[in-house]
Amino acid sequence: MSVESRSRQSFWSKNIAWLLFMPAFILTAGILIPFGYSVVMSFTDFNLTAGTSNFIGFGNYIKLAKDPEFWNALKVTILFTIGAVAIEVGAGFASAYLLNLGMRGQKIWRTLFLLPVMLPPAVAAIMWKLMMAPIQGVFNYLLQLVGLPGSQWLGGSSSALFSVILIDAYVFMPFAGMIFLAGVQNLPKEPYEAAAVDGVSSWFTFRRLTIPLLKPVILIVLLFRIMDCLKQFDIIYAATKGGPASATMTISVQAYYHSFRWTNMGYAFAHLVILWAIVYALSYFLVGQWRKAVSEVHGY
Amino acid sequence: MKKVVLWLVIMVFALSISVALAQEDPLAYYQQAKINWQAYEGTTITIGLNKHPFTESLRPLLPIFEQLTGIQVAYVILPEEEFFEKLLVDLSSGGGIFDAYMTSPMYEWRYQYAGWIEDLNKYWDDPNLTDQEWYDRDDFYEKPLRANMWDGTIGGGLGKGRWNGIPVMVEFYCQAYRNDLREKWGLTVPQTYPDLLDTLTKAAELGKQEKPQVYGVANRGIRSWSTVHSGYFTAFSTYGQKDLTPDLEAAINTPEAKEITQIWIDILQKAGPPGWPSYTWYDAKQNFAAGRFYEITDCDFFAATYENPAQSVIAGKVGYALPPAAPDGSIVSNMWTWSLGISSLSRYKEAAWLFLLWATAPQTMLDGTLKYDNFNPTRKSVWENPGVVEKSMKWGTKPGEYREIVDAMYAKYGDIQWTPNPDVTTVGDYWCEALHEAYEGKKTIDQALDDAAAKINEFMAKWKK
Numbered sequence: 169m170s171v172e173s174r175s176r177q178s179f180w181s182k183n184i185a186w187l188l189f190m191p192a193f194i195l196t197a198g199i200l201i202p203f204g205y206s207v208v209m210s211f212t213d214f215n216l217t218a219g220t221s222n223f224i225g226f227g228n229y230i231k232l233a234k235d236p237e238f239w240n241a242l243k244v245t246i247l248f249t250i251g252a253v254a255i256e257v258g259a260g261f262a263s264a265y266l267l268n269l270g271m272r273g274q275k276i277w278r279t280l281f282l283l284p285v286m287l288p289p290a291v292a293a294i295m296w297k298l299m300m301a302p303i304q305g306v307f308n309y310l311l312q313l314v315g316l317p318g319s320q321w322l323g324g325s326s327s328a329l330f331s332v333i334l335i336d337a338y339v340f341m342p343f344a345g346m347i348f349l350a351g352v353q354n355l356p357k358e359p360y361e362a363a364a365v366d367g368v369s370s371w372f373t374f375r376r377l378t379i380p381l382l383k384p385v386i387l388i389v390l391l392f393r394i395m396d397c398l399k400q401f402d403i404i405y406a407a408t409k410g411g412p413a414s415a416t417m418t419i420s421v422q423a424y425y426h427s428f429r430w431t432n433m434g435y436a437f438a439h440l441v442i443l444w445a446i447v448y449a450l451s452y453f454l455v456g457q458w459r460k461a462v463s464e465v466h467g468y
Numbered sequence: 469m470k471k472v473v474l475w476l477v478i479m480v481f482a483l484s485i486s487v488a489l490a491q492e493d494p495l496a497y498y499q500q501a502k503i504n505w506q507a508y509e510g511t512t513i514t515i516g517l518n519k520h521p522f523t524e525s526l527r528p529l530l531p532i533f534e535q536l537t538g539i540q541v542a543y544v545i546l547p548e549e550e551f552f553e554k555l556l557v558d559l560s561s562g563g564g565i566f567d568a569y570m571t572s573p574m575y576e577w578r579y580q581y582a583g584w585i586e587d588l589n590k591y592w593d594d595p596n597l598t599d600q601e602w603y604d605r606d607d608f609y610e611k612p613l614r615a616n617m618w619d620g621t622i623g624g625g626l627g628k629g630r631w632n633g634i635p636v637m638v639e640f641y642c643q644a645y646r647n648d649l650r651e652k653w654g655l656t657v658p659q660t661y662p663d664l665l666d667t668l669t670k671a672a673e674l675g676k677q678e679k680p681q682v683y684g685v686a687n688r689g690i691r692s693w694s695t696v697h698s699g700y701f702t703a704f705s706t707y708g709q710k711d712l713t714p715d716l717e718a719a720i721n722t723p724e725a726k727e728i729t730q731i732w733i734d735i736l737q738k739a740g741p742p743g744w745p746s747y748t749w750y751d752a753k754q755n756f757a758a759g760r761f762y763e764i765t766d767c768d769f770f771a772a773t774y775e776n777p778a779q780s781v782i783a784g785k786v787g788y789a790l791p792p793a794a795p796d797g798s799i800v801s802n803m804w805t806w807s808l809g810i811s812s813l814s815r816y817k818e819a820a821w822l823f824l825l826w827a828t829a830p831q832t833m834l835d836g837t838l839k840y841d842n843f844n845p846t847r848k849s850v851w852e853n854p855g856v857v858e859k860s861m862k863w864g865t866k867p868g869e870y871r872e873i874v875d876a877m878y879a880k881y882g883d884i885q886w887t888p889n890p891d892v893t894t895v896g897d898y899w900c901e902a903l904h905e906a907y908e909g910k911k912t913i914d915q916a917l918d919d920a921a922a923k924i925n926e927f928m929a930k931w932k933k
Contacts, residue, residue, distance in 0.1 A: 204513045217582045218930055234859040301751070302743035303683070303760055322741020323689070325908040409549070411691030412745030413904040428553050430894040430927075431560065431578070 203444075210438040216431035228438035236416065237422065238439070244329065245418040245443075248404075251333040251399040252340070256393050257386070259337065260344030267345070268352045278349075285342045293406035296335045297322060322408050325415040332404050332416050336397065344389045351385030352378075383461040391454040398447050419443045494532045497831045501602040501632055505826075508819035509538030515823070516558070517543050517749075518551045519773065522637045522806055523570070525840035526827060533826045539819050547750070549692060552893075559584040564813030567820040571809040573615045573884055574693075574892050576632040579809070581890040586810040588631040591680035598825065607830060607847045612638045612805040615884045622889045622931045633807025635846040636836075637769065640801045640877035641702040644756070644774065647764040647787035647865045649675075649682065657789045661703055664765075664792045668739035671762035684739025686752040686761040691745065691801060691904060693896020697870075697886075698749070699765035700903065701901060702791050702891045703728050705800040705885045711895060712887040716928050718921035720899055730913050733906045745904050757782060758906045765791070767804075768877070769843040771870050775863045776841065787865040788873050790881065792868040801882040805846065844874055889931055898923045 180187075188311055210228055214221045232238045284292065299306045300321035308318030321331045355378065363373045379386075401420040404410065410417035410425065419439055427436035462468070497732030498505065517523045523545055530541050544566070546554055552575060556766070558565045559579065562656035571579065579585035591597050592605075607925045619629025629653045640798050643664075645657065657665035678863040704720075707728040713719050734745050741755070747842050749766060756764040757773050758778035764770070768788070777783040793799045808827055825830060836842035838855045845851045851874075863870035886892050902920035911919065 215930075217578050219582065220930075297746070301746070303741060303755060304758075318742065320743035321746075323741075323746035325745075325904075325910065408746065409691045411901075411904055412689075413691075413901060413908050413910055415908075425897070428556055429897060430891065431556070431582075 176445070187358050198397040206359070206437045207441055210435055210441045212434045214434035214437070216433060218431075224434070228435050229442075231435065232438055232442065238419075240414050241417050241419045241422045241439075244416060245398060245420075247329060248333060248336075248400065248416070248418055249394060251330070252336040252397045252400075253390065253393045255333065255337040256341045256344045257389060259341050260389065261348050261386075263341070264348030266354050268347055281345060282342050285341050285346075287339065288402075289336075289339050290402045290406040292339045293332075293335055293403045296331075296338070297407050299330055309362070323412060325412045328408050328412055329416045332407050335407060336400060339403065340393065340396065344393060347385060347389050347392075351382050355381055381465055384458055384465055387454055387458040387461055391451060391458065392455070395447050395451055398443065398450070432441075492603045495536050498532075498536050498826065498829065502548070502599040503602075503822070503825070505537045505822065508816065508822065511538075511816050512540040512542060513567040513814075513816050513819050513823060514565055515541060515543040516551065516555050516566040517545045518570045518806070519545055519547045520570070520637075521769070521840075522836070522842050523841035525836035526636075528840060529835055530833060532597040532832075533823060536826065537819075537822055541823065547748075547879045548694065549690070559811065559813065562813060564811065564815070564859055566811050566816035567816050568808055568810050568823055570636075571633045571807050572805060573618070573626075573633075573807075573888075574886055574896075576616065576807075576809065577618060577888050578890040580620065580630060580632055584812050585632050586812050586814075586817060588634065588810065588821070588824070591810075591818070592631070597818060597821055603825060604849075607696050608635065609638070609846055609848060609851075609878055611878060611883055612802060612807075612846045615803065615805055616807050618888055623714055623887055625711065626884065626888050634824055635805040635807045636828060636833070637842055638803065638805045638844050638846050639767040639769050640803055640844075640874070640882040641698050641766060642768045642791055642801070642873050642877075643763060643765055643772065643789040644768075645787050645789070646682075646759075646761075646782060646785055648785040649762055650787065657787065658792050658857075660795065661706075661728060664741065665731050665735050665738070667895050668735055668763060672739035675762055680760065682759070683741055683761050684763065685735060686741060686756045687736065687744065687747065687766060688749040688752050689736075689741075689744040689747040689904075689907075691897070691900055693893045693900060694749070695903065696864040697804065698767065699726045699791075700729075700732050701802040701885055702765075702800065703732055705802060706791060706794045706798060708794065708798070710887060711885075711892075711899070712889070712924075712928070716887075716889065718895070718924040718928070720924070721917035721921040726913050726917060729903070729906065729917060733903070733913060736907055744907060763786045768870070768873060771860075771863050772841040772843040786863070788863065790873055790876065799881050800885065801877055802885045803877075803882045804884075834855065845923060865894045889928070891927060891931070894927055895924050898927070 175272050204388050211223055211225060212221050213227070215222050263281060265276065267281065271277065287295075295464045302308055302318060302323055305321070307321065311318050319327050322328050359377050359381070360373065365379060399420055400418060401424065404416050404418055405424060410421040420443065423439035423443070425437045426432040426439065502908070517526070534540060544554070551570070555566065555569055557563070560582070571585070576585060614627035616633040616635060617627050617629060617631050619625035632634050643657070649671070650657070653671065655667055655671060668684040671682075675682030675684065687699055702727060707724050709722060709725045709728070710719050719725070741747055741752075741761070752764060752766055753770045753773055755761060756770070759781045771786070771788065774780050774786050775783050775921045790799055791801055808824050810817055810824065814820050830847055833842070833845055833847050833854075834850045834853055837845045837850050838853065838859070843860070846855065848855060857871070861868050889895075898920045902911075902916035905916040906913050
């Protein structure tokens with residue numbers, strides 16, 4: 169072996185760990201650098217129109233704390249998340265149960281069930297906006313056919329939040345349902361056979377067996393959907409732009425107004441850093457609960 | 469003798485063919501200009517366009533430009549709100565996707581301040597790029613042309629300094645109403661705003677008997693400055709009000725402003741479309757054309773859609789009137805003009821200028837209006853063209869009704885009412901939020917406008933001297 173090839177070999181053997189680590193490093197840097205930039209910018213008065221970018225310390229955060237619009241956005245974000253996650257988890261669970269009953273044409277039902285997830289959320293929002301149009305929309309037409317009064321749907325401040333929750337549930341409920349279905353299909357048979365021998369009711373079995381055994385799956389669905397709902401932007405913006413008044417103005421939509429409508433980037437970044445902190449704290453808590461549940465159910 | 473006759477016949481035949489060919493040659497008109505149209509052959513430029521009748525009139529004509537110059541034109545078309553947001557992202561991020569784009573004075577104030585739009589004067593003054601005599605800039609109506617010029621003075625300076633865009637269409641805000649229903653229901657055309665409220669309330673009540681139901685008035689309502697801009701700002705200005713004082717303080721909450729806002733909100737609540745805050749101008753126009761409203765207080769140029777039987781069920785049934793007057797009899801209309809501007813980030817600015825020259829040349833603008841309904845034209849020669857006169861003369865309850873309104877707007881009532889400043893659309897967004905809050909009953913008119921004024925003052929503080 170020549171000296172040159174020996175030194176080449178020693179270079180690879182010495183640095184192989186670093187080289188293999190490199191793609192992960194680049195990926196992490198690609199995530200962390202923009203994030204770090206956003207955090208830094210949240211301490212400035214960065215404005216695209218005025219061309220300013222001065223360090224103002226916690227100025228944006230102090231302003232946020234005093235801004236009633238931010239507190240309203242936080243309230244709307246939480247209400248939206250609770251409403252959407254409740255429907256998605258509840259209906260997703262029920263759908264998973266139905267899809268696991270072994271009905272005829274089960275494969276077709278499962279494919280149809282997944283269709284909404286394949287739609288880009290903004291497209292789904294526009295589709296629903298047309299169906300919810302108060303005058304020419306199909307929803308009010310159907311309501312009037314059965315003698316019920318029409319609703320203002322996305323155009324009324326009392327109905328708009330519920331309407332965007334419905335759209336979000338339409339798009340993401342199948343996602344929750346499919347994860348639940350996988351969980352239901354992997355449930356161990358023995359405890360159910362033992363329960364059948366003991367002659368316990370199906371409600372008891374569901375409450376005391378199915379729910380505890382599915383706890384890790386439920387927590388995973390909650391983790392994904394809560395994170396997603398807290399950040400939800402495209403459905404709400406495409407459907408209502410945060411209106412009427414500020415009825416559907418979530419933190420993401422408000423940050424968008426401040427950034428890409430009003431060019432007030434520093435303040436927009438402060439919104440997003442706060443949103444990130446909320447998402448991170450909740451995710452941290454849910455992951456902890458999930459680990460605990462996995463250890464309870466699977467013993468590891 | 470026979471030979472001579474034969475030759476004469478052949479020559480006359482050949483001459484007629486060449487005359488016919490020359491007339492049909494779409495390039496001939498442009499080739500009269502002392503411009504080297506081929507100077508940037510092989511370039512591809514990208515144009516940002518809004519989903520708008522102007523865009524629909526431009527698209528079929530683009531092959532003429534490509535043939536004339538050898539420049540390829542790519543374009544992106546988006547609905548209005550999404551268009552301006554995409555454009556802002558492109559300009560502010562330094563992306564430079566668009567070489568030229570549709571713009572308007574309200575946006576140009578931001579773009580100019582941020583350095584995102586070219587001053588067209590330097591291209592206009594370059595004899596290698598422009599044949600001023602052929603182009604005939606004096607043919608443009610003064611109001612839309614000067615609206616695209618600004619000297620950068622925050623709070624003033626309109627019509628001076630930099631030239632940011634060439635106007636391609638103009639709109640004012642008038643009343644369009646269903647004359648057949650007016651006669652049937654025994655209503656009159658409102659002359660004042662309280663009268664408008666009264667008439668539309670009656671119309672909304674009477675419309676419940678119709679199958680399908682006819683609603684009182686269509687008006688845009690989405691959470692955007694554009695909701696403030698049309699019928700509402702026209703009413704607001706008619707009452708002698710301004711958005712900002714000369715010191716850039718919000719003036720949207722004066723007693724007179726509150727009085728007219730109360731009337732406007734009453735109109736929307738009693739006669740407006742259900743779910744008004746979800747209404748775009750596209751919805752308002754289409755639903756009026758579908759016969760679902762008695763009146764619309766929005767763009768006058770929508771008439772081209774209403775009067776087109778292929779797009780409307782109410783063609784020939786619409787009356788047009790000036791906006792109602794203030795108690796002192798005065799009338800004011802806001803104005804909007806779509807224009808074409810050049811991005812400062814473009815790598816092909818000269819090619820983009822040739823595109824602007826071509827797209828706004830008298831012949832292109834005439835073709836756009838005559839063949840593809842781009843109303844209202846910004847060139848006098850187009851508005852006065854016999855074909856355009858013949859077409860638009862029929863619109864209204866009597867010959868020339870629509871044209872009289874546009875003429876009166878150009879001559880007297882219409883002009884841009886916003887106070888020039890880079891954050892004008894933010895001012896409008898906050899103002900719109902106040903209208904939504906008042907409409908939804910979340911706040912009184914007083915509270916909503918006072919709160920919006922406070923937010924505007926906070927936002928505008930950076931521009932105050």
